[in-house]
Each structure stands twice: as structure tokens, then as C-alpha cells.
Amino acid sequence: MPPPPPDASDTPNRPPRTMSREARRSQIVEATIQTLAARGFARTTLTEVARTAGLSHGLVLFHFDSKEGLLSDTLSHLAEEYSQNWKAALDTAGDDPAQQLSALIEADFSPAICTPARLAAWCAFWGEAQSRPLYQESCGEKDAAYNATLETICARLNDRGGYGGNPVRMARILRLTIEGAWLDLMTMEAPYSVEEALATARTCAAILFPRDFTAPA
Numbered sequence: 001m002p003p004p005p006p007d008a009s010d011t012p013n014r015p016p017r018t019m020s021r022e023a024r025r026s027q028i029v030e031a032t033i034q035t036l037a038a039r040g041f042a043r044t045t046l047t048e049v050a051r052t053a054g055l056s057h058g059l060v061l062f063h064f065d066s067k068e069g070l071l072s073d074t075l076s077h078l079a080e081e082y083s084q085n086w087k088a089a090l091d092t093a094g095d096d097p098a099q100q101l102s103a104l105i106e107a108d109f110s111p112a113i114c115t116p117a118r119l120a121a122w123c124a125f126w127g128e129a130q131s132r133p134l135y136q137e138s139c140g141e142k143d144a145a146y147n148a149t150l151e152t153i154c155a156r157l158n159d160r161g162g163y164g165g166n167p168v169r170m171a172r173i174l175r176l177t178i179e180g181a182w183l184d185l186m187t188m189e190a191p192y193s194v195e196e197a198l199a200t201a202r203t204c205a206a207i208l209f210p211r212d213f214t215a216p217a
Contacts, residue, residue: 021063024059028053036117036124037117041071072137074121075125075135086107089106101174105205108201147171173204174201181201
């Protein structure tokens with residue numbers, strides 16, 4: 001099933017013709033996210049990205065001399081955006097591990113990153129075998145940092161509540177539940193809402209840590 005079309009919140013603004021190099025590259029990266037969402041990994045080309053951005057092919061080629069370079073920068077952008085999002089959420093959560101876990105769960109369904117175009121772009125990178133080395137190069141360390149943080153929080157909750165579980169597996173179950181909800185939002189013909197996806201992740205936390213979380217009604 002093709003990915004859902006991007007919504008208006010994902011549509012890049014048309015900036016003025018005169019822009020800094022950094023701003024222009026950001027514009028092109030945003031257009032690449034849109035193109036990946038609409039056309040998939042294999043059919044994303046510099047020409048299609050230029051059309052989405054409302055720019056000439058030559059201008060896109062000036063900033064990114066190959067599709068591979070553009071896709072690499074786009075994936076790095078998505079990875080950094082995701083990393084900054086969960087770290088910012090964690091910074092406001094305080095020291096209580098239940099609040100920290102709640103903040104991480106909510107961060108994954110934040111309107112800043114949980115949009116049809118961004119989810120579809122992630123899916124395009126995940127599903128394309130030729131992008132796996134690129135994914136590991138751009139995301140491997142960031143994924144490891146997130147997983148280590150989630151495992152530490154689960155270990156603290158496990159020890160405090162005496163749940164007797166394996167924190168690594170608990171963290172993995174939570175992560176797979178969230179990623180599965182993301183996939184549902186991308187691939188179901190009539191997907192449930194983002195709010196329901198968040199409630200599903202919260203239900204998972206309540207099953208793992210019933211004295212710290214309550215499943216949503």
C-alpha cells in the first residue's frame with residue numbers, strides 16, 4: 001500500500017528567492033522528505049525534489065551533487081530532529097523514572113515529528129535494503145543512545161517497583177510497540193488517530209509497570 005499523502009503541516013513554505021546556503025539546503029531537505037513520502041525511496045530523484053521545492057534542477061544539483069548525498073543529508077536531518085526531540089522532552093521530565101518514561105513516550109507522538117510525511121520518509125529508509133548502510137551511518141549511534149537511555153529508565157522502574165523483569169526486554173517491548181504504532185499510522189487503510197497510538201504505547205507501559213502507569217480508558 002502506498003504511504004499516505006503528506007498533510008498541510010508538512011508542506012515546506014516557499015521562501016524568498018535570495019536565501020542563505022544553509023536555508024536553501026534546509027528547504028531542499030524538507031522537499032526531499034515530501035518526495036520520499038509521495039514517491040518512495042527508489043523513485044525519489046533530484047528532478048522530483050526540485051519540482052516539489054519549486055526550484056530548478058540545476059539549483060538542487062548545485063547544493064547536492066547526487067541523490068545519494070541528498071538522501072544522506074535528509075536522513076541525518078531526520079535523525080538529529082528525532083534525537084533533539086526526545087532529549088528535550090527528557091530534560092523537562094525531572095528525576096522520576098516514571099515521568100521520564102512518560103516523556104519519552106509522548107515525544108514519539110509529538111506533532112513536530114509524528115506527521116504523515118515524516119513517518120513515510122522513515123518508512124522509505126527502513127524498507128529499502130540499499131539504504132541500510134546509510135541508515136547505520138546516520139542513525140546507529142543515535143539509536144544506541146536512545147536505547148541505552150530507555151533501558152536505564154526501565155531498569156530504575158524495575159528496581160523501584162520490584163517487577164522482576166528484564167529491563168533490556170522491557171525497553172525493547174516499549175520501543176517495538178511505538179514503532180509498530182508508527183507503522184500502523186503509515187500503512188493502514190484507515191489508521192487510528194495519533195492519540196490512539198499514544199494510548200496504545202501508554203497501555204504497554206501500564207502492562208510492564210502497573211504500579212507506575214495506568215492504562216488509558
